[in-house]
Amino acid sequence: MSFNPQKVARAVAGSLALTLVSVGLAGCSVGDGREPVRFTFSKREAIEFMTDVVAKYNASQDKVQVNIDTSGVDVVSASFVRGNPPDLMLANYNMEVARFVERCTLSDLSDTTAASQMKESYQPLLDQYGVCEGRQSALPFSVMAASVIYNKEIFEANNLQVPTTWDELIDVCEKLVAAGVTPFYATLKDDWTVGQGWYDYTVGGSIDVIDFFDRLSAQGADVGPDSETSFSKDFAEPMDKMQQLLDDYINKDAPSRGYNDGNLAFAKGEAAMYLQGPWAFSEIAKTSPDLALGTFPLPMTDDPADRSVRVNLDLAAMIPEGSNHKEAARDFLEYLFQPENIEAYNASQLGFTPTSTAAAPDDPRIEGMIPFIDAGEIYQGPSVLVPKTIPVFNYAQAIALGGDAGQYLATMDADWARLAFRAPAKKES
Amino acid sequence: MSTTTTEVVGGQKVRRTKRRVEPIYYLFLLPSLILLTLAITIPGIIGIFFSFTDSIGIGDWSFIGLTNYVAAFSDPAILQSYLFTFGFSIATVLVVNVIAFMLAVGLVSRIRFKTGLRTIFVIPMVISGIIIAYVFNFLFSNSLPALGTALGIEALETSLLANPDLAWVAIVAVTAWQAIPGTLLIYIAGLLSVPGDVYEAADIDGATKFQQLTRITVPLVAGYVVINIILGFKGFLNAYDIIVGLTNGGPGTATRSVAMTIIAGFNGGDYAYQMANATIFFVVAILISILQLSLTRGRNAF
Numbered sequence: 001m002s003f004n005p006q007k008v009a010r011a012v013a014g015s016l017a018l019t020l021v022s023v024g025l026a027g028c029s030v031g032d033g034r035e036p037v038r039f040t041f042s043k044r045e046a047i048e049f050m051t052d053v054v055a056k057y058n059a060s061q062d063k064v065q066v067n068i069d070t071s072g073v074d075v076v077s078a079s080f081v082r083g084n085p086p087d088l089m090l091a092n093y094n095m096e097v098a099r100f101v102e103r104c105t106l107s108d109l110s111d112t113t114a115a116s117q118m119k120e121s122y123q124p125l126l127d128q129y130g131v132c133e134g135r136q137s138a139l140p141f142s143v144m145a146a147s148v149i150y151n152k153e154i155f156e157a158n159n160l161q162v163p164t165t166w167d168e169l170i171d172v173c174e175k176l177v178a179a180g181v182t183p184f185y186a187t188l189k190d191d192w193t194v195g196q197g198w199y200d201y202t203v204g205g206s207i208d209v210i211d212f213f214d215r216l217s218a219q220g221a222d223v224g225p226d227s228e229t230s231f232s233k234d235f236a237e238p239m240d241k242m243q244q245l246l247d248d249y250i251n252k253d254a255p256s257r258g259y260n261d262g263n264l265a266f267a268k269g270e271a272a273m274y275l276q277g278p279w280a281f282s283e284i285a286k287t288s289p290d291l292a293l294g295t296f297p298l299p300m301t302d303d304p305a306d307r308s309v310r311v312n313l314d315l316a317a318m319i320p321e322g323s324n325h326k327e328a329a330r331d332f333l334e335y336l337f338q339p340e341n342i343e344a345y346n347a348s349q350l351g352f353t354p355t356s357t358a359a360a361p362d363d364p365r366i367e368g369m370i371p372f373i374d375a376g377e378i379y380q381g382p383s384v385l386v387p388k389t390i391p392v393f394n395y396a397q398a399i400a401l402g403g404d405a406g407q408y409l410a411t412m413d414a415d416w417a418r419l420a421f422r423a424p425a426k427k428e429s
Numbered sequence: 430m431s432t433t434t435t436e437v438v439g440g441q442k443v444r445r446t447k448r449r450v451e452p453i454y455y456l457f458l459l460p461s462l463i464l465l466t467l468a469i470t471i472p473g474i475i476g477i478f479f480s481f482t483d484s485i486g487i488g489d490w491s492f493i494g495l496t497n498y499v500a501a502f503s504d505p506a507i508l509q510s511y512l513f514t515f516g517f518s519i520a521t522v523l524v525v526n527v528i529a530f531m532l533a534v535g536l537v538s539r540i541r542f543k544t545g546l547r548t549i550f551v552i553p554m555v556i557s558g559i560i561i562a563y564v565f566n567f568l569f570s571n572s573l574p575a576l577g578t579a580l581g582i583e584a585l586e587t588s589l590l591a592n593p594d595l596a597w598v599a600i601v602a603v604t605a606w607q608a609i610p611g612t613l614l615i616y617i618a619g620l621l622s623v624p625g626d627v628y629e630a631a632d633i634d635g636a637t638k639f640q641q642l643t644r645i646t647v648p649l650v651a652g653y654v655v656i657n658i659i660l661g662f663k664g665f666l667n668a669y670d671i672i673v674g675l676t677n678g679g680p681g682t683a684t685r686s687v688a689m690t691i692i693a694g695f696n697g698g699d700y701a702y703q704m705a706n707a708t709i710f711f712v713v714a715i716l717i718s719i720l721q722l723s724l725t726r727g728r729n730a731f
Contacts, residue, residue, distance in 0.1 A: 080486075081487050096696065099698040100487065103489060105487060189570060191677060256571070257570075387698065388693060389699040389702065394679055394681050395681065397680055398681025421496070422493065
């Protein structure tokens with residue numbers, strides 16, 4: 001069966017919400033003179049870790065009482081609407097959260113110590129989701145890097161090197177096929193795996209994502225088949241190459257395989273490469289804890305220098321303007337960003353710490369991506385940079401299943417233009 | 430429900446013009462009226478109001494007139510979701526009613542294990558839609574292809590859910606599987622209300638069982654057919670959980686229902702636009718209700 005992990009997380013969080021809310025209320029009523037801070041955090045895999053951090057912080061001082069709330073993104077959104085936002089959010093930084101930024105509902109964090117430690121190369125990535133003029137609305141806390149996961153044992157058994165260009169990639173695939181090994185394990189049934197893997201890696205490896213979206217935004221409602229920048233024009237080649245790979249080098253039953261099937265099959269060594277993020281490591285390890293895995297960015301051009309790694313701001317800290325405990329929340333925020341805390345967190349989750357001093361996590365499975373992260377050869381997935389109204393995951397899935405790429409890209413152009421047509425006029429920056 | 434009650438109260442008012450209406454009747458109406466107003470009417474009006482703005486659900490917003498509606502009418506995704514939803518609803522209503530009616534006829538006739546069979550057929554009704562969807566998702570993705578491979582039937586080897594042209598068939602099948610029991614119960618109630626003596630008379634007149642079915646049973650339960658079609662169609666137009674569990678709107682955008690499109694707008698910060706879509710859907714639903722009511726008003730026969 002296939003579950004979108006985010007959905008499951010949401011469902012679990014939802015059912016926990018009631019319990020936690022009642023616990024939270026009970027906590028409030030005790031009232032020992034400390035200033036309460038409602039801290040929302042719903043990354044399922046790390047709730048235990050973060051609960052520990054909160055407990056340590058609460059024990060370390062007697063002014064602030066942080067209460068962790070794991071009820072999930074939807075509940076947080078609703079609390080904004082009701083005018084009762086959390087005091088501190090540590091959440092995935094994406095289009096859903098970005099609307100809080102664009103409407104200036106988050107307070108400025110630029111004068112915190114945490115802000116001064118931030119690695120500057122992440123600022124453009126933050127800005128891609130929108131800006132509230134003159135404010136540092138969010139601070140990145142954890143960065144996840146994703147690229148091709150490969151089975152080192154299979155590569156060694158077949159005397160294969162990690163490919164650095166498109167031709168080398170095709171060469172590797174051909175050799176694997178000749179050796180009777182499925183090159184890629186694809187899970188086309190779950191549209192998000194197509195979006196974050198196949199679609200993002202092929203596009204991100206081919207074009208400059210930040211530049212593309214800048215140009216696209218500049219065109220606004222004029223995006224279309226004749227405009228200078230469009231999905232039809234810029235994405236045609238990556239989509240074509242994506243279909244090439246999917247036509248010849250994936251498992252036959254890919255259309256009916258989902259994320260969980262993929263983790264299981266890849267752990268059993270049924271394919272050499274797998275387009276997933278670091279979150280899949282722990283799932284794969286459940287089946288094959290000792291499998292030697294590595295990562296490399298998908299090469300899409302003939303120039304090795306074009307390779308880059310897909311990152312996402314897995315967690316960013318934000319303090320809503322509507323909070324009544326901003327000062328207390330900032331105190332806890334500074335605590336979270338103290339090097340030992342932020343680095344311990346990222347080490348536990350295989351994430352990269354977005355501060356200028358932190359070292360990359362020490363794990364052979366993500367070693368292959370470290371040089372790219374250090375050099376700033378990174379991009380954010382084009383599938384998550386488009387407002388959710390445009391069902392990019394669905395379109396990517398349709399293309400991956402053999403649909404007419406030109407037609408779907410044209411639909412995306414039209415969707416984008418329509419969105420720009422009815423969007424409020426953006427303030428010029 | 431409240432409409433019928435109002436009519437009854439109104440009717441009594443007309444008949445007993447001289448006498449005061451018992452205030453207790455108004456009291457009966459009050460809880461529903463308050464709940465309906467708070468939970469449906471007021472949010473509905475607020476939603477329609479916001480469809481004329483650029484709100485994303487939070488923060489500042491301003492009026493943008495009919496822009497959302499203009500954009501919605503030229504949006505192929507929205508158009509496609511309407512076509513899919515209506516096609517799916519019509520197909521499902523037909524499948525559900527035909528099967529449920531036949532089952533009901535079978536289950537009220539003199540057969541063995543009647544009670545046991547009725548219980549079994551009603552079980553799907555008590556299982557939550559999303560669970561049914563996940564179970565069938567597994568069957569369609571794994572069991573059915575495995576069966577196809579084992580038997581060498583090529584058409585079954587790939588999942589039905591992965592085929593953009595056929596995924597709707599799976600959705601109709603699963604939705605029907607869940608919806609048949611409810612319809613079945615109404616039909617059984619209807620069939621039991623047909624007096625036995627008309628069948629005795631028909632037997633004496635020499636009518637065959639099939640003639641009895643088409644000439645007596647069907648006309649006499651026509652009112653129930655109308656109820657089932659209206660209730661079923663209304664329910665299927667709002668299809669959501671089973672589609673989410675089975676295909677999540679995919680493959681591609683082949684099975685996105687209107688409800689899914691609207692909810693995607695809430696999650697994606699596109700509140701006002703999807704409110705416009707919801708308003709359009711509301712108007713369409715009202716038009717369909719008026720059509721259905723005017724076609725069937727006062728009739729309990731075809």
